[in-house]
Amino acid sequence: MERAASPPGAAPGFLTVSGAEKTFGAARVLDGVDLSMARGEFVSLLGPSGCGKTTLLRIVAGLMAPDRGRVVLDGQDITRRPPHKRDVGVVFQSYALFPHLDVRANVAFGLKARGVPAARIGPAVERLLSLVRMEAYADRSVKALSGGQQQRVAVARALVVGPKLLLLDEPFSALDRKLREAMQIDLKRILREVGTTAVFVTHDQDEALAMSDRIAVMAGGRIEHLGTPEEIYERPATAFAFSFVGLSTRLPGHVSAAAGGEVVVDTAVGQVRAKANFLPGSPVLVGVRPERMVVGNALANRIVAPLADVVFKGARVQLLFHAPEGAEIVVEAAHLPPGAASGYESILSFAVEDTLVYPAPDALPDLGVAA
Numbered sequence: 445m446e447r448a449a450s451p452p453g454a455a456p457g458f459l460t461v462s463g464a465e466k467t468f469g470a471a472r473v474l475d476g477v478d479l480s481m482a483r484g485e486f487v488s489l490l491g492p493s494g495c496g497k498t499t500l501l502r503i504v505a506g507l508m509a510p511d512r513g514r515v516v517l518d519g520q521d522i523t524r525r526p527p528h529k530r531d532v533g534v535v536f537q538s539y540a541l542f543p544h545l546d547v548r549a550n551v552a553f554g555l556k557a558r559g560v561p562a563a564r565i566g567p568a569v570e571r572l573l574s575l576v577r578m579e580a581y582a583d584r585s586v587k588a589l590s591g592g593q594q595q596r597v598a599v600a601r602a603l604v605v606g607p608k609l610l611l612l613d614e615p616f617s618a619l620d621r622k623l624r625e626a627m628q629i630d631l632k633r634i635l636r637e638v639g640t641t642a643v644f645v646t647h648d649q650d651e652a653l654a655m656s657d658r659i660a661v662m663a664g665g666r667i668e669h670l671g672t673p674e675e676i677y678e679r680p681a682t683a684f685a686f687s688f689v690g691l692s693t694r695l696p697g698h699v700s701a702a703a704g705g706e707v708v709v710d711t712a713v714g715q716v717r718a719k720a721n722f723l724p725g726s727p728v729l730v731g732v733r734p735e736r737m738v739v740g741n742a743l744a745n746r747i748v749a750p751l752a753d754v755v756f757k758g759a760r761v762q763l764l765f766h767a768p769e770g771a772e773i774v775v776e777a778a779h780l781p782p783g784a785a786s787g788y789e790s791i792l793s794f795a796v797e798d799t800l801v802y803p804a805p806d807a808l809p810d811l812g813v814a815a
């Protein structure tokens with residue numbers, strides 16, 4: 445997977461949000477958020493509807509003041525600075541272009557407003573139009589553009605003034621899937637070329653995994669895990685992050701033995717071992733990714749469950765097994781096991797190292813409205 449890497453040796457701290465809190469009435473929407481980003485980095489805020497992503501973005505943009513906390517950009521405390529004095533560009537889901545202006549005038553707008561001489565505006569606008577591949581549409585009214593084209597113009601308009609930071613709030617959510625994927629690749633290329641630091645709000649985990657240097661998984665006004673896509677997927681820090689990102693098997697259980705950094709967990713479908721530290725008797729949630737589980741007894745942890753359903757995914761198949769108490773076991777395999785049919789009792793196995801264990805949430809995590 446190719447990602448725009450942060451410049452070598454770049455330390456976090458180009459953008460720092462510390463202790464951000466925001467309450468609306470009785471609702472605490474941000475509950476002490478800390479976020480530190482390196483120059484040139486692309487970070488996605490990922491989480492279910494209402495978790496506070498947009499509120500955090502608006503605080504960084506200066507469109508809303510935090511009740512507590514600070515925002516520092518490139519060494520300057522901008523917490524109380526108005527939006528237009530922050531050097532921050534914003535692209536929203538709705539394109540918010542000026543409908544009475546053509547594409548070129550929309551992109552030129554920010555430079556004109558800053559009193560940049562006309563001789564410098566022309567080349568800057570042409571460069572941005574070429575970057576977003578909209579040169580051929582420069583004279584067209586923005587009303588005569590498709591959604592994807594309008595969003596390209598919105599990105600060009602935000603970048604033309606050379607902001608230190610670009611904030612994007614679900615910019616592709618109105619686009620169909622194919623166009624959205626094309627725009628993701630394009631935006632990555634554009635930001636790499638300009639080297640702009642960006643914060644990207646999405647509730648679409650595939651989008652976050654595909655685009656980000658790091659992802660901040662948010663829930664209930666907090667960042668649950670901030671890490672690279674690989675870290676977030678392979679070693680999520682919390683049961684929520686594990687459950688929200690990717691498909692997963694989640695089995696409730698109790699620790700029956702613990703020694704030397706390893707635990708044994710009793711689940712409704714069998715005993716499993718994992719590398720973790722919990723006291724015996726602790727209620728836990730065992731987690732396994734679908735591609736880490738195999739049909740058959742090849743690996744050390746073995747459970748038995750009946751096959752409930754098969755979902756063909758083209759090159760792969762997803763096998764769904766039922767565990768008691770409503771838990772579902774998901775296995776991704778290259779092909780259907782011979783003789784597999786609904787109700788077929790199977791041994792499923794997975795490695796001790798691939799078995800994740802979390803403190804049992806009060807209830808299985810509420811994933812909100814996923815993409």
Ligand SMILES: Nc1ncnc2c1ncn2[C@@H]1O[C@H](COP(=O)(O)OP(=O)(O)OP(=O)(O)O)[C@@H](O)[C@H]1O
Pocket residue numbers: 468473491492493494495496497498499500647
């Ligand atoms: N100005 C406001 N006044 C009152 N409540 C607000 C205000 N802005 C946001 N909220 C509430 O704060 C919570 C978090 O909103 P926010 O827009 O940050 O969530 P989000 O994670 O971006 O969700 P979504 O993906 O649905 O946009 C929501 O419950 C929302 O209703």
